[in-house]
Amino acid sequence: PCSLCFLFSVLLTSGSKLWEVPIAQIQHYSTGKLQWEPQCQYQLRHLQDGARISALIPPRLEGHWISTGCEVRPGPEFLTRSYMFYSNRLFKAFQFFYADNHCHVPTYSLVIKGKIRLRQASWITRGATEADYHLHKVGIVFHGEKRMKEVAVKINQTCIGFLSSGRSWVSGTVYELLSSKTGRDCTAAVGFVMHELSLVRVEKHYYQQGRVVEELFLGDVHTDHSERMHYRPTGYQRPLQSAMHHVHPCSACGIIYRSDEYHPPILPIKPELTMQLSGKWISTQCEVRPAVLFLTRYFIFYEKNHTWEGYYYHYSDPVCKQPMFTVYASGHYTKGSLSSKVKGGTEFVFKVTRAKVTAMDQATVMLLNSSNPETCGVTGSWSVGMEQEITWTNGCRVLGIQLPHVEYELFKIEHDSKDRTLLFIGERPTDGSSPDRPEKRPTSYQAPLTQCAGTAEVPSKYSNQRSLGKTDNNETTSLKLSPATLLVLLVLYFQAV
Numbered sequence: 001p002c003s004l005c006f007l008f009s010v011l012l013t014s015g016s017k018l019w020e021v022p023i024a025q026i027q028h029y030s031t032g033k034l035q036w037e038p039q040c041q042y043q044l045r046h047l048q049d050g051a052r053i054s055a056l057i058p059p060r061l062e063g064h065w066i067s068t069g070c071e072v073r074p075g076p077e078f079l080t081r082s083y084m085f086y087s088n089r090l091f092k093a094f095q096f097f098y099a100d101n102h103c104h105v106p107t108y109s110l111v112i113k114g115k116i117r118l119r120q121a122s123w124i125t126r127g128a129t130e131a132d133y134h135l136h137k138v139g140i141v142f143h144g145e146k147r148m149k150e151v152a153v154k155i156n157q158t159c160i161g162f163l164s165s166g167r168s169w170v171s172g173t174v175y176e177l178l179s180s181k182t183g184r185d186c187t188a189a190v191g192f193v194m195h196e197l198s199l200v201r202v203e204k205h206y207y208q209q210g211r212v213v214e215e216l217f218l219g220d221v222h223t224d225h226s227e228r229m230h231y232r233p234t235g236y237q238r239p240l241q242s243a244m245h246h247v248h249p250c251s252a253c254g255i256i257y258r259s260d261e262y263h264p265p266i267l268p269i270k271p272e273l274t275m276q277l278s279g280k281w282i283s284t285q286c287e288v289r290p291a292v293l294f295l296t297r298y299f300i301f302y303e304k305n306h307t308w309e310g311y312y313y314h315y316s317d318p319v320c321k322q323p324m325f326t327v328y329a330s331g332h333y334t335k336g337s338l339s340s341k342v343k344g345g346t347e348f349v350f351k352v353t354r355a356k357v358t359a360m361d362q363a364t365v366m367l368l369n370s371s372n373p374e375t376c377g378v379t380g381s382w383s384v385g386m387e388q389e390i391t392w393t394n395g396c397r398v399l400g401i402q403l404p405h406v407e408y409e410l411f412k413i414e415h416d417s418k419d420r421t422l423l424f425i426g427e428r429p430t431d432g433s434s435p436d437r438p439e440k441r442p443t444s445y446q447a448p449l450t451q452c453a454g455t456a457e458v459p460s461k462y463s464n465q466r467s468l469g470k471t472d473n474n475e476t477t478s479l480k481l482s483p484a485t486l487l488v489l490l491v492l493y494f495q496a497v
């Protein structure tokens, strides 16, 4: 079987000049080559220009931040979060865990108290700030017997003496898993880590009519459970939103906001939707992948003949304004059964058989131009904005793309509170490898795509407004990678058929 993974792990290696190159140009480039439906094209542009986004470095963390729905972490773990940051740098965070994918049946809650100190702008993840944190206390409250017994057995093995004989646990009582005073730390029994606090970003999204949404991005959790303890985040989890400034409507927000360790949020059971993949799907935000890659995605699935096409637009900045290159890929897919491991998910197998690349900046042109003959399209023929077929060279070695390639996937479809259909595609392995074997199939999801509505013509005025949609994003204008210091490495895995 052939396996090529369509997952990109990109390493940006930057020289010492990284912070000293303030170039604030808007790059104009032709999108005319891309055969999009106008509506999807409009929506992707709107995603970039519709809301003004600002991100202060360092960010202001103070306030109450909440999940906007049931979250899925690798494992899978189903959870909701409610974090409070105070002006004296102290924080109190609730993590609520569940037995089901609706976050309807709580199993236990963690209450985490500590202190956080912001350090510096991240050199690895542009737009993020690094932070140190110190945990004062971690308490656990169980909401049912089953999980409590499992954890008790584990704690008995990993934290000898914690459960003295004769002492039994009861639901609804706080037990201290960690205390900086006594030096005890029994959190390993529930696989607890709080490294998410070591990478933070706050975005303010300004919409029309003065509406503001504030989002708190915290570091990602490694997809491999055994790596979790040591992994320092380079990407983000799905953002929390400010309890004061979140999207409306949000039925889960109020429930999560009012919860505490004794009263975990119980979210309503949503009907399971059938997996109707047909149609066109686009990113809802500028996405970041671990190991630092910013991108938006556009997919078309044809259920009749089980074929698909995808566009991956890569950018060098956290608001997806400075294009680097675009990858077009296509192939076919097979739909499998409902996942038994990740409730609510459906299994798929994807095959990539064809790919094209468009360089969007000089740095990428130079990189592709200097590749060895017959390893990435026609050597020396790359130029900005021109698309090249790379299928005949079996991919593009310098970008790490090899064809053909197979991936084992996990998909989920949901409706959001505005009744839009969202498509969740499986999270990429954090180590940059690809889910090219069934055992590596994802157990959590990337940021959702949304279905592009209809095929209505786009009013022509929008096509001229691209450069008017200003983003008052401080770091975007002050940070720009110099081409000479930029090395892009895309890793796609592959086995011969």
Ligand SMILES: *[C@@H]1O[C@H](CO)[C@@H](O)[C@H](O)[C@H]1NC(C)=O
Pocket: 152, 153, 156, 163, 164, 165, 166
């Ligand atoms: C934990 O270990 C103690 C001592 O070995 C034992 O008495 C107790 O029953 C154990 N508890 C559980 C829940 O396994």
Ligand SMILES: *[C@@H]1O[C@H](CO)[C@@H](O)[C@H](O)[C@H]1NC(C)=O
Pocket: 302, 304, 305, 307
């Ligand atoms: C699959 O169907 C779509 C839409 O009908 C068509 O555009 C595409 O060319 C087909 N692909 C193949 C490989 O037949």
Ligand SMILES: *[C@@H]1O[C@H](CO)[C@@H](O)[C@H](O)[C@H]1NC(C)=O
Pocket: 362, 365, 366, 369, 380, 381, 382
């Ligand atoms: C790419 O290679 C072509 C042919 O050798 C050359 O004309 C062009 O200037 C090169 N572009 C860059 C950016 O190096």
Ligand SMILES: *[C@@H]1O[C@H](CO)[C@@H](O)[C@H](O)[C@H]1NC(C)=O
Pocket: 056, 472, 473, 474, 477
């Ligand atoms: C950067 O942010 C500060 C604080 O919000 C603001 O006063 C300033 O105008 C911003 N600069 C740019 C170039 O957007």
